[in-house]
Amino acid sequence: MLRSVDAVDAVTASDLDRPTPCAGWTLADLLAHMTVQHRGFAAAARGRGADESAWDVTTVADAVHADPAGTYAAAARAVLDAFAADGIAEATFALPEFGPNATFPGTLAIGFHLVDYAVHGWDVAAALGASYELPDDVIAAVLPLVMAIPDGDFRDSAVSPFDRAVNASAATDFDKVLLYLGRRPDWRRTSHP
Template sequence: MADIRELNRHAVDYSVTFVSRITAADLGRKTPCSAWTLADLLSHMTVQHHGFAAAARGTGADPAVWAPRPLAGDPVADYTAAAADVTAAYAEPGVLERDFDLPEFGPGFRVPGAVAIGFHFIDYVVHGWDVARALGEEYRLDDALAEPALRIAAAVPNGDERLRPGAAFAPALPESDATPLDRVLTLLGRSPGWPH
């Protein structure tokens, strides 16, 4: 498998492409993330970058770095800076072997960096799609990302934890074999035809 850091960088950079098209008038748009508006999703995505960057640098156990925040005066610039920060954190020497504290997954939850970056990668494949769909734009999953994204999506547990409030993903939908992206989305509870 390709270096998960490079796959993640590609997914995050692609998300920046769509986020950079958001205007103030778009922030109230609905998204595939249940009750979230585009403003809510953008806030979540920005905070998650900060949280994962902190985890990569050894300070992820602090719940404050994961706390939701209101959007900044220029949310697109804030998101772009957060994306650059997490990519830089992942490029630091030894990050794949370092343990990441991810308290959002539960008290004391800790995993090796390579696994944590895989979590971040699949999140930004899906959230990049979420933003694109909210804007009415097409999202194309790069061929180099398709197999790793499918493998990680298939490994995400599909039990009762997906029914809990705030769960990262909804229960899996009946599998679609139209495209690798459709399969990733249905595995993670997204309808590829959203909003229909």
């Protein structure tokens, strides 16, 4: 997650209208999503995840526009602090984005969040035309979580968090992650010089 903070730290207000690998989202949209997800997962870790206002992206949009890096870093610190609590792996996380009354064990919920931030950090870097490197142990932890996510027709739905897997050669394990989640590792070079 700290690598995503580093990636966002390079964002300025003039970058917020840039397109991202997330179809239809500008960098401002992506950062608002990432920020509110940190806040929502922090609330879930503290037993307040069922409160849908914790997941309302409109509550962070103005702050992201005013101070993209600072707003994001504060939300990342909040979720890291929440995840550091004793017994968090055994806690029950309410995650309403998965459906009414959806709950998950802490370990699984934290895994969901890890996948999101490994990939969204790359999305930010790609939008900026910057490089993005994750430690090998993080990639090794993320890859099996990603490969357990089903692929299929439901990924064509507007509510699906991922596009269909891309059938292409992967040079690295992180490329496999990106491709399986519907991204193209060469997005910045082929789509946006």
